[in-house]
Structure formats: C-alpha cells, structure tokens
Amino acid sequence: MKRLTRKFAALFGSDIGHSYLRSPGALFSTMVLLILIAAALGAPLLAPQNILDPRTLDLLSANTPPWSANALTGHFYSFGTDDQGRDVLSATLYGTRVSLLVALVAVLLSMSIGVTLGLISGYFGGRTDAAIMRIADVQLSIPAIFIALLISGLSRTLLAPGVRDTLAIYMVILAIGISGWVTYARTVRGAVMVEKQREYVQAALMIGLPTRTMLLRHILPNVRRPILVIATISLALSIITEATLSYLGAGLPPTQPSLGTLIRSGQDFLFAGEWWILFFPAATLLTLALAINVLGDWLRDVLNPRGL
Amino acid sequence: MTGFFLRRLASVFPVMLVTAFLSFAAFHFIGDPLQNMLGQEASAQDRARLAAELGFDRPFYIQFLKFVGFALQGDFGISTRVGRPVLDLILERLPATLELALLSFFFAMSAGIALGVMTALRPSSALSRVSMTGSLIAVSLPNFLIGIGLIYVFSIKLGWLPSFGRGDTVKIGWWTTGLLTKSGWKAILLPAISLAAYQLTLILRLVRAEMLEVMHSDYIRFARARGLPKRLIYFSYALKNTMVPVVTVAGLQLGSIIAFAVVTETVFQWPGVGLLFINSIRYSDVPIMATYLLIVSFIFVAINMVVDCIYYLLDPRLRAVGGIK
Amino acid sequence: MLKYMARRANVRLARFLGAAALLAIASSANAETLKWARRLDVQTLDPYAYNEGTTYTFNQQIYEPLVSRDDNGKLIGVLATEWRMLPDNPDIWEFKLRQNVTFHDGTPFTAKDVVFSIRRAMAPTSNVRTYVNAIESVVAKDADTVQIKTKGPSLLMAENLTAVLIMNEAWAEKNDSAAPQDYMAKKENYAARHENGTGAYRLVSRESDRRTELVAYDKYWGIGQFPLSIDRIIYTPIQSDATRVSALISGQVNFLQDVPPQDVSRLEQNPDLRVVKGPESRTVFLGVNMGEDKLISGNAKGNPFADKRVRQAMNMSIDRQAIQTTIMRGQSIPLGTILSPFASGFTQEMGRVPKYDVAKARQLMMEAGYGDGFSVTLNCTNDGMVSDERICEALVAMLAKIGITVNLDVQPSAAVWPLVLHRKTDFYLMTWGGVNSQILFENLVRSRGTWAGVEFKNPEIDAKIDSLSSEASIEKYNATVAEIWKVVQDECFYLPIHAQMLARAMQNKIHVTSHVGNMIYVKNVKVVK
C-alpha cells in the first residue's frame, strides 16, 4: 500500500502527472470515460431490461418518449423506448458495452499484430523488413474501412446464415483489428530503427543478449509511448469504425446491438419525430469517442512522440 | 526525374499484383462463379462447357494470368446482382464518386491548411479555439452521424439543400457531371461537407503540428534573426516546409476520402461506386466487390505515385539522393 | 487513349451546350413533372422478365395490358374494349381490341402483337407463366379480335391477363427480344433497357439504381380520355426510409410510394403534403417448412414444424394487435388468414385474428414435446414489404416467449426469395398480393407451387386446386375454394400477420388515388395548382 502511494505520489509529482492534474480536459475525460466503462461493465446490473433476451421485450411499450410512462403499459422509461418496446437506456448501456468490447479487443488485436511485426521488421531489417513493409504497402493501398467492409462482407457470403449472427462480433473484431495493424507496425518499425542506433542497444548487443530479451527488455519499453498514443487514438477510431460498419449493415446484428446498430435503426425514426431512439446512442457514441480523443490528444502532447 | 518515376512505377507492380491476386481469389473462391454465371437451373453439361470455356479446368496460375489479362482489357466479369458487365457499372458511377471525393478533398485541404496555419500562428484567437474544439468533435463523430445531422438541419428543418442524389447531371462523353447545373451544386454540398469534415480536421491538426514544429526550427529562428518580414517567414519559409509532410498525408487522405465515400453515399443515396459497393456487399455480388477493390487500390496507388512526384518536386534533398527513403 | 476521350468529350460538350439551350426553351412550357420515389428500383423494362410489384407498376406506364383493374379492383378494358367467354365454348375467351392505338415507334397495334405477347409470356424464361399456363393456344381471329383457347373452362382468364403487358412483335423480333429476358440467370436483352409500348409514357433515359425518366407519348390513344396532367416522370429509387421521406419534405420528389408507417402521421401534419391511405390487397405472413425431416438451420429434434401443435402454438403467440399499433402505427389490418380481405372467397371468420394466448401456446408446445423450445433461423427481407425487418424483430421476441429461439437472418428480398423458391429455408416472412384464391393456391399451397416453401403435401388438396382451373360452375368453384381454405386455415402452415395498408404521400397539387393493387396509373394523376 505504501509503495502504491509512493508510486502515485511519484506519478503525480512527475511532469506527466502534473500536466495531467493541470489539464481539466484530460481529468474530465477520464471521469467520463470511467463512468461509461463502469456503465458498460455494469450493464446487466444497471439496465432495467436485458435487451439480449428477446423475452423481456414488450411490444406494447413501444415508442414511449423519454422521461415518461407508456400510455398502454404504464411503465416509466427515462430514455424512452424504440419501436420494439426496447428500453433505450438499456439498449444504450448494452450497446456501449458491445462497442467498447469490440473496439478494445480490436485494438489489442491490431496492436499485437502491428507491434510484433513492427519490432521484427525494424530490428532485423533486410529482407524480413522488406517483406513486412511490402505487405503493409499493399494493405495501405486499400483504405482501412474497405478492408473492414470487405472482411465483413465476405464473411457474410461465406458463413452459413445460422452462425452469421453469432460470429458477427468476431468478424467485426477481426475486420477492425486486421485493418489497423499497419499504423502500429510502421510507427514501431520507425521507432525501433531509431532505438536500434541508440547506444544502450549497442551496449546490450555487446553483451550478446538473446534477441527476445533485446526486444522485450530493451527496445519495447522504449517504443511504448508512440504505441500508447496510437492505441488511444485508434480506440476511438475503432469505436467509430465499428459504428460505421454496423450503420452500413456490415457490422453487428440488431439482436446484439452496438451503438452503431442502434443509430442505424434509430435513423428511420429521426424524421418521424422519435428522435430519442437515435439521440441517446449517438450522444453516447460521441461522448465516448470524444473523451478518448481528448485523452489521446493530451497524451500526444505530453508524450510527444514524433511523427504522429 | 524519369529514373525516379520509373523506379517508383516499378515498385507499384508488386502491390497491384498482390491486390489483383486477392481480388482474383475473392472472385474465384467465394461463392460459385459458375453458378453465378449460369444461374440456378443450369445442367451439368452447361457447367462443364462453361468451365472449359473459361479455363476453370486449367492450372491455378494460368487462370490467374488470364484474370490479369482480362482485367487489363477491362473485362471484370458480370455482376451477379444486376447482370451487366462490372466495368460498365463501375464506370457509370465513377464520375459521381470522383466528383464528390475531389470536391471534399478540395474543401478539406483548403480549409484544413488555412485553419491549421491560423491555429498554429494565433493559438489564442477565438477562431482557433473554436476550430480546435470543433476538430476534436469532428474526429469523434462518425461520418454518417455528421451526414444525418446535416440532412436534419439543412434539408428537413431549413429545407435549403437536397437530402439525396446528385441533382441534374450533364453528360460529357462518358462522364456525367453534376457541377454544371445549379441543382447539381446544391446536391453535392452536404455530402461533400460531411465527407470533408473528418479529413479537414486531420489536415488541420497535421498542418498545425507541423507548423508549430517548423516555427521552432533553427532556420526559422535564423530567418527571424535576420529580420525577414513575418509574412515571408510564415507563408513562404515555414509553410513550404510544412507542406512536405502534408502532401504525403494528403495523398493518403484522398484515398481515404474515396473509401469513406461509401458511407456518405449511403447516407445521401449518392449514386456513386460506393453505393454500388455497399449494395454488392449486401447482395454478395462478389465480382463487383473484387473489381471495386482492384480499382480503388489502383486509384490509391496512382495517387500515391503522384504524391511522391510532388514530394520529389517539393524537396530538393530527394532529388539529390534520387529516391525516397 | 485519354487524349482521344478528352477530345471526344469536348465535342460532346459543345453539342450538349447547344442542346441544353434548346431544351431549356422546350421545357419551359406548362409542364408538370412527377418526381416519383420508391424504395426499390425497377429491375428490368422487359415486362415478362420479373414479376415483382415495383417493376410491374412502373412498366404499366410504358406498356399496357388488355384489361386492368381500377382503384377498387374492378376489371376495366385497356387495350381490349370488350371480352367474354364464348357462350358456346367456355374454353375460349374472346377479346375485342381497341382501335387507333400505336406503339411508341409509331407502328399500329394489332391482334398479331397480342398473340405474340401472350406466346412470349408463355415462354420458358417468362416470369409471368403462372398467369397464362391455363392457355392452350391463342389466335388472331381478325385484325382486332383475339381468341384464347384454354385447357378447360378458365373463369379467371381475363383477370390473369392483367399481368400480360402487350409488346410489339416486329420490334421484339428485330431487336432479338422475342423471348423474355432470362432474369433469373442475370442475362440481359435489348428489351431490358429499351421499350416500345403503347402506354401514355415513353422512356427517355434509364440509369439503374439511380433514375429513370419517361415523357408523355404525344400520340397516346387516351389523350382526351385521361387527365394526363403529368408530362414527365422521373423515377428515383431511395433505399433508406428516412432519406426517402426527407426527399419529399425537402421537395426533391413530389410523390412518394412506400411511405414508412412511422412517418405517416408526421407527413399528414405537414400542410404542404397530402397522404392518401388505403388498404392494399397484400398480406404478410410467415411460412414454415414442414417438408424436411430435420431443420435446415437451427437446432431441434426432428422438424418441429411438422407438428401441427407447434404451428398452432406459434400462431397463438403472435400478438397481431401489438404489431398493428406499434410497428405499423395502425397502417395494417390484422388478419387470421393469408387471403386479402378484398379477395373473393374471403370470409369474416377466416379473417378473425386468432386469440393471443401465450399460456395456451406453451401448453401446446409442451404437448408436442418441445417444452424446452428449439432454435431456428427466420429468413426475413428488409425491402420486401412495409416494415418487414421490424416485424421480424418483434416476432423474435414473441416466439421467444414460448421458448423458440429465433435467429434472424435479414437480407434483401433478392436474396431471400430464391431461398423460398428453392425450398432452402425453414422459416420465412412472406407476402402475397392479389385478390384471387386460385392463383394463391397454385402458388402458395399446391405441393409444387412456385412459392410454396411450406412443402404442404396433400394430394387431395392438390387435386382440388387443379380442378379449379377447369371448373365452369361458379358455385362449385366457390365451394371448392372454401373447402381448400378450411384445410389451409386449419393446418396453420402459414401464420398470417396482417394486410398492409398503403400510404402514399405527395405534394398537395398532386392527386394520386389509392389502389387496392398498389398500382399507379400516372395518366390518371391530376395536378391541381
């Protein structure tokens, strides 16, 4: 405990910590983010309705405006209900949960692929590097949203209809994850090539450390700042990409709604005056992405990795 | 320059070849191409005949070479949804997408550079603060939400601008343009803005960051120390240096604008290739998907080549080395 | 190459600028354009290639049938002026043709064209064969009389011919379009993108998925008989509900078919717009595949749908009233049958909505041995009928309450209908439009009917259905129809939901009436400034 306190003291005594405490944007964003994450994690406990279980849907309660009771059933809904009688608050909570989950796992996926390949590429150079970077070039020649759309679209073609919905979430994760690795790989490769020339690496090479130790103990910790910055920014980007895929109908199915799916179905009601079906998921999406971006911005300013 | 260009061109080939291969593989292995062509009630003989005709019984690499050969002649097969040659379908819609993409690119670049320079030079002015906050919001908002918002405000509430389509178009050769009619301009405004929003913020932030960095560089310090006028320092000495990385990114952005046009075209029902692509995904129309992939990556690669050449013209250091590292 | 194209483009631009100037003068005359938006695009201009509502409706503006229906479903003559079953031979129908009708290319309309058209409709690649398969032969008795010989007495022949739009023989022969386009095989022919009809409007340009433009035909036979207030039609498909509605509100289109139910009340409140509502003879229902031993998709012991109790339980677990009030916003008529209330043979008893009773349904499921439920995939369209995807979503929730886990597979109708055609689905949302029981039976009930994805195999019923086409006595005919309906109702292989109500929204000046077949005849549209 004491060590922990000391660590915290050290953290906030440091320049980064100080800048953090002095940045109302970063502080506020963290708060918002923590609340949203807590709400997403606690969705099954917090949500008045389990929207993943179709039995809990009551069609008669449909189209209730927010902060009012349904005329037929008398149930009160703070965010209103959609045309299926789905409580928009619950749907938003669950949607946030799915969106965050997808984005997080996708970021982890692209990060692990990208960082690994970037480390290998930058460290070994030569043919390995050339091969990896050519693959990256090919992938870069196709914009990320396309790759995601293609993976998503092709998987729909290939998968049997029965498993399509069940596997949709993995496909979306895969699609976003695979489309994002190049940024990490390129940045890490660049950073590794810089680090490799630095003398502490030469010193470590002189004692003949095994490659794995070299990479993990010496190089990786020194390139983690750009990784952290990219990861933060791409977390927001992944959330948006997922929403976009779902909006285009190439993402998550309505039975497993993410924020994008909710917006997609809500759009049809926006002009009909039932704004709340779209508004709450959209506002949550914006808040989530904005909070992460503000944090990412701050991180970028503070950590100041070059070339981002 | 020629040498550089040729070398650059040579490096494009592997990329295009791999993309062609992916596209071929998609066409070939996803779904049943014979079934797609023959329809449901084809007999076994029909199948065998068509297979022989198309060379489906030949070794894999020969088929691939043939695919590349056909592709080079512009033959990408028949759409399984519409039943027309894929290339015709794409060419028909390409002008719409390119017009939209180029106009938003123009928006994004001009506004992005102007605002970027301003936020870098006058960080505390009201407009700078607004643009910085706005840019944060714009990167946090999905493209389609911006589109929906614009439609809601400008089409539904105010009724100023149309919410869908291209308006009246004019045919010039095989190209159709909406930029010669008033309704065409009205129609392109909202989609172009919504498509440009995200890219604009990226350019703005990049220009700002680069500008700030350049302003701290020794040669700007030296230029100031020599008493060069501010205007010259900001808009000539600093801006040109800022442009070097911006040009690279701008190339990528144009590609990504074409990609994101898929979303905008869906929101605004813009009759371009993006909408065609989305429909082909919905209808599992593999030939269109594969061809679009190929064409888009071709455009992308072409843009990158142009960018490299601009880069080359912009930065004398490259001309000395004769290449880009 | 590029240079060449650029040069060519310049020449064309110059030409265009000249043409545009002329056009501007020409179109400034007192002209009203119908800017017509629907959800789906017209799939083909070949009138026999694809029998689908949107396509058929649109092609009616260009081509005309011998007979047609008015707003209330009554038969009226179009290219035929009189028609009758020959009193001495019930196997022969005779049609007297209208005089002074010309095709758009100027050639006169004759009996030869009718004979050609009906034969073309009977061709293997025709998609309207169902309507003409009772025909044995067709002959032109003279220049304006056509006789059709049926395989037996066919009471419905005239009604069926509403589906056969008349084409020009010489034109079709000349342009390699003597046979209908093989739409299912994704083949194209000349007629798919060009036309030569007798209708009030002729084609100017067409870009699929985007825009099709028609102008009034200046030698139309009906000039003076119909309002013909519209001289130009621009048809635009807009997939997204919201965009379509906003296009009307913002004035980009002035006539909207397929108004989403959720927008009806709002459009009604708009002072610049008018909404015309009316019932359509189209029903929406679920089909279950009883024919398989095991479910194609899903997880259950055996095929639960083969058990009548399961079907009954499902029928009771659908809360049709709730669907009407919430999803359809009142724009539907909940039904207990798949037959339209406007169809002959419809009875109040058939139409009565089954009692919504979850407890009893559960009980039945238990009795059938599916107390723990089962899972199945529901194939559902998202562009096939009004609010189809939402209906399916609601059904998922309702069926969940009796233990059936439904995996929803939502796809465009172009992908879903083949599943039904090829019997590759267990459970699907379906729709049927029409006012005729016999055609419905032949398509949906008879064991090898085109759309009978339920795989109901009952030779006795098949025989009864077959007997209808040669039944000359109207009483016996009606009795047989009623008998068949009794079985269909009892077996519950179709789970009816409702009949759609149609809403069309338009600018105030445009007057389009409602039509039970959801048809539009633009020649009838009035414009009141």
Place this chain on the structure above:
Amino acid sequence: MTSGRPPVLSIRGLCVDFPSRHGTLRAVRDVSLEIAPGEILGIVGESGAGKSTVGAAITGLLQAPGQISAGEVRLSGDIIDTRDANAMQALRGRRISTIFQDPLTSLNPLFTIERQLVDTIRAHRALSRAEARVEAVRQLEAVGIPEPAQRMTNWPHEFSGGMRQRAVIALALCSQPELIIADEPTTALDVTVQAQILKLIQNLARERRVAVMLITHNMGVISQITDRVAVMKSGEVVELGKTSTVLSRPCHEYSQALLSVVPRGDVKLSRFPVAGSARNIDAAMKWLLESNSQHGSGGADALVELRRVNRVFGVPRLFGSVTHGAFKALDNVSLCIRRGEVMGLVGESGSGKSTIAKIVAGLNPPSTGELLFNGEDVYAARFEVRQHIRRQTQMVFQDPYSSLNSHMRVADIIMEPMIHFGLEKNRQLAEPLMLELLNAVGLEASAARRYPHAFSGGQRQRISIARALASRPSFLICDEPTSALDVSIQAQILNLLKDLQEKLSLTMLFISHDLPVVRQMCDRVTVLQKGQVCEIGEADDVFNHPRHRYTETLLSMIPSMHRPVELIQATS
C-alpha cells in the same frame, strides 16, 4: 572600453527569468557588458551558465517562458526595448544579426541559397531582385565561397559543412548589421574548418567594424580570436577582461578552475587538478581482478588486432546487390592494440573512427579483413568463444543520454551483464557487487534505485563505465566518452578512466576528435584520414614530431592557449 565613441552594444544589469511551476529560475543575473565596433567579445562558460540566454535576450528571441526582468540594453547608444516585438523585428537583421551553432539546420532546406540571400537583402534594402542578386554574389564572395554566382543557385544540402557556415555568415552579414551574435558558431565543425571560420569572423569584424559577441564553451576558440572575454557561471559574469589577461592570470577562482581542466595539447599531465574524494574501492577491485588471467602480464603482445580491414557502405538498390554508389568507410586498415596500453584513435568526422569502434566492439563485421582478439578471429568464432570475447570487450559510449536504457533502473543496468555472463548467479549475489561498482565510479548507493533520467551527463557516463566494468572486461573501448560533457566534468571522467585503467591494467581503445584529450589519455596514437591510417606511433612522438602532413595540419589547427604560468608549474 569607455572611449569617445559609444560602444555598439551596452548592457546594464540584465536579468532574465524563466518562471516555472518549480519556481522562477534566474538564468541571467545582473549582467553588464559593452562591445566596441570591430571588437570581438567572447562569452565563455559551461552549459547552463546563461551564455546563450544573454544573446537571445538581446535579439528578443528568448524561448518562452523566458523574459527580461531587469536591465537595459543599448545599441549604439539607443535604448532598445526587447519586449516590443515589432521594434525588435525591425532591429533584427538590420542592426543585430545572429549566427547559430548548426549551419545545416540554420538554412531552410527547401530554398536555394540565392533565394534566402535575396529575400534577406530585399527585406532590408530597397533593391530589385536583380540588384539583390548581385549583392548576394558579392556577399558570398566576401565570405570566401568560390564561384559564388554558380554556387548560389545550389540547395543548402549541396554545400559542405564549412561552406554552409560561410553561407550562414553571409546571410547574417548581408544586411550590414552593427552587431553579430555568434552562438557557438564552430561547435558543429571539424577542427580544420573551425579554424577557417574563426579566421573569417575575425577578418569580417575587423574590416567592417562590426561588433561580435562570440558565445562558446571552448577556451581554445576564445583564446584564438576574442579581444576580451567574459566568463559566466550560473548566470553571472564572474570575470570580464582582456582575453590575454584573463587566460594568463585569471582572478576569479572559477576561471582558474575552468582553465586548469582544459586539456592541453602540448604537455601530458598525469591527472587533471580536480577535487575528488578518495574512496575505498578495494572490494570492487578485488572482484574485478578475480580470475582474469590475462591481467598483469603487461607484455608487448597484441590483445586486439585489425588485419587489412575494409568496410563498404552501399546505397541499396531496388534489385540485387549494393555496389552502386558505395562508400568506402575503411580502406585496408591494420591496427594492433597491445595488452595494457591505451591506444588513441583520432581523425575528423567521417574518417572512420566510429566504424572501427563498431568493428572492434563486435557489433558490425568488416566487409573484408579480420578482427583478432587474443589471437581468435572474432567474427568467425564459435558461440562460446564469442561470448567469452564479448564479456572481455566493453565499451563506453559518446552520448550519455542515449547510452542508458531510460526504462531500466541503474541497478538493473549494471547487473544485467553480470547475470547474463553468469559472473554472479542471481540478483541477491550481484547486488552488493553492483553497489561496490557504483562506489568505484564515484556514485552513491542510492543511485541504484533510480532511473537514468535522474542523473546529469557526467553521472550517466559514470554509470556507463560501471556497466562496462560489470562484465569484468580486459578491453575497454571509449568512443568519444567526454565529447558531450563540459570541461570540468570531462576532467573528472578522464581522471576516473585513467585510475581504472591503471588499477585494472585495462587495455583501452580511446577514440576522440579532440587532440588534447587524446594526448592526455593515450600511450600510442593512430591518426585516421578518410578511412585510411596515416600515422601510428607513440603519443609523444606523434604530437611532438608528426611524420605525416595531415597529422601536422591537425595539430596546427588546435587552438592554442596562452597558459597561466603558475598553473603549469602547479600541475606538471
């Protein structure tokens, strides 16, 4: 210097503050000085002394958040308000010009020299483009650029380092200012170029009667061209006077100390006169000497030998091999380092010093030729032998900021080689030895727990030395170990290296561009020029009687200093 004419620059009581969250840092306190026309005033001091801040303050180019808090600056008698941005803008270039340290980064890479000159000239004088161009040619000619009219159209990257600095000077002078502030104008240059540039500045100052403020850390530069010198320490001018006087008879004790630690090119001293606390380092020595059989043999036999080594760097082609446009970094270099000696390696930048260091360190194989360690061919050796050689060979690097992994604690940095080579089984056993090593290099035990960023450059270099020692090496490569350090720190580190070398009888390869340092450290010296060895010999011989012309040139370029007589006596 208060003669009849007013001085060009006159500063009274100048104070510059840098406020920060840790409190306000006064970077310059109460500085007063004057410079007459044609006079060169040197400002000398170690890093952080506030030298450059003075220059920046005068030109109004202080980095944020720096601000002038007191004092008065007069330019030819006129008071200038450095806070008035517009006034300063008008002043800069026209009356005050600045020359920065790095000529490469001072020139805008995307504009030709011509464009930059013409823009500058036209900013200050109402000339047409053509006239300005003629003027630009004249200016380039004045700074000694041959064929100025042609060279002018070049891009900055097409100029060599010395030419660039000349161009920078031309840019600074083309507006005919009264005062030039030259901030370390030769630090980034090789000695031979440095001498030329200094000469140029001196001539220009004399001819054009321009006052020059020359800011440098290099005493040699000061002694060579300045008329007067101000010694700065912690923001204060501690001594100001005629250069010859200050150098020969410094009054302030800081000036004395500073001068005493400047390495000399003429005489070899045993140790620099630096106060260092005596430490008990026996435990560390005992461990370091343990089981190292080679030690103490002290024979003349070679420990490390380079045989006919070539190293080629190529421009990689798209396809195939590298030969096109290849650059030969080392050309047939043979070199032998004897057991227990300190071999010096000198040469200008690009001469191949660092390439040799890398080859000897085992980091980078030669293109052809071989490296022998104790008779074994290093790059051909089996893994075990190679590991043994690796343990024996260690290196102290140039840049103290990049030579330590900033994400490892000092303890881990030092223990890593111990444990990796199995010298100690585990951390528990290694820890006391690590502490002893820290003690031996002059660091407190508390240093072990901290991360490198907590240390100054000198301290980091000590950690670097401790790490090198941790594998119990017999051969130590020092690649410019002190070139990034201030002279006083340099003296400490050099002393430490000498101590260790003697106590452990280490064999050492000492690489430096700084000839006096090499003189102080080495037994023998190898002189490199463009990848070739031009002279190898005993240090005294090479320095006193160079045989090769290049060596001679190098030696003649060393800025010589008038030494205070008593200091020589005190230390020799």
